Ligand code: URP
């Protein structure tokens with residue numbers, strides 16, 4: 061047995077802040093105590109965390125490692141992407157396995173297990189993208205829930221790719237209600253958006269900024285409203301992914317006020333970036349093309365407010381990186397051909413901590429939206445998302461006073477640009493433990509591919 065002692069840090073969870081020593085035995089946290097009381101504890105390794113925060117490792121509930129999309133493949137593999145996550149203080153990801161049209165859920169899930177198995181630096185789980193809702197795939201949902209793949213993403217966007225019509229969505233929601241599977245919705249009216257794309261291109265509006273214009277905030281709000289109503293008809297909970305528009309947030313808030321189980325996540329890009337970035341000169345704006353799109357900066361205040369009121373419960377990254385050279389440039393002359401997605405798995409914890417520094421959220425809320433709630437939402441709590449006896453020793457020792465300047469020169473994601481190039485933030489990961497092993501320490505990476513294991517998840521823990 062290996063004993064590790066983390067001494068004298070400020071332990072922050074979603075519910076508490078206390079100066080404590082944390083004792084880890086092998087992969088698990090076994091005890092926390094006041095440093096004076098813990099003086100007699102012995103350990104093989106003692107880590108001094110004086111002046112540091114000691115927080116649960118981040119749980120990023122929305123990533124797309126090596127995802128084939130938009131005629132290319134997301135640049136981070138499970139190996140590079142999970143390593144970058146570890147550098148940024150995230151110790152669990154939930155990635156999206158994909159059913160192909162004409163294929164089964166089983167084939168899709170097996171393929172994603174094949175990509176991830178033996179390659180991850182940190183623990184990982186899967187949601188399943190339902191790209192082809194039919195009798196067979198609906199039947200398969202129950203078996204997947206039994207194997208710990210307890211959430212399913214559907215798309216109201218991307219006709220001809222992942223799109224499901226309202227009938228398919230309703231059937232999936234009904235099956236979700238029956239099996240305990242949580243339906244996650246990409247809520248944008250893709251049929252209307254495609255009309256606007258065609259009209260924009262016909263007018264010669266080909267620059268990246270038009271991506272934001274055609275993906276109108278009201279088309280996010282309309283789809284969010286429709287998704288929630290379909291969920292109510294089915295008697296199912298619903299989780300709206302990557303919410304970016306104030307008007308969509310209002311739909312979630314209204315449903316929650318009426319007592320419905322409507323949940324939503326937003327992403328750091330919607331809190332820190334805007335249409336000003338999409339409109340950068342030349343083709344630069346392509347770096348910021350994702351869906352839902354970035355919105356005018358006024359939306360940011362509403363999103364921070366939603367995080368404070370819990371109408372937004374989770375911040376995930378939607379990490380889906382494409383290099384500027386060789387991938388994003390597929391859309392020169394036609395914004396609709398720019399692969400949709402941004403890098404972010406490494407920067408989420410730091411950007412949200414900046415939200416603490418800027419006074420938008422408290423330290424405990426930081427941990428709640430980045431670790432505890434995603435763990436509960438997707439059936440991983442208290443194994444993940446907290447520091448408590450019995451939980452996995454996924455622990456980040458975080459220096460709240462250190463500053464850093466974000467850059468593609470120094471980040472670890474396999475992508476040739478940073479959305480936050482040159483931006484300074486306060487707070488920095490010092491040490492990361494994943495199930496008791498130190499995998500990042502003081503600027504040195506000590507983990508390896510294969511350290512991470514697949515996590516079979518329980519169903520959503522907010523519905524009991
Ligand atoms: O632009 C995005 N969000 N790309 C990834 C796919 C998705 O819709 O989440």
Ligand code: ZN
Pocket residue numbers: 246301302351352
């Ligand atoms: Zn999506």
Ligand code: ZN
Pocket residue numbers: 122123124378380
């Ligand atoms: Zn996504």
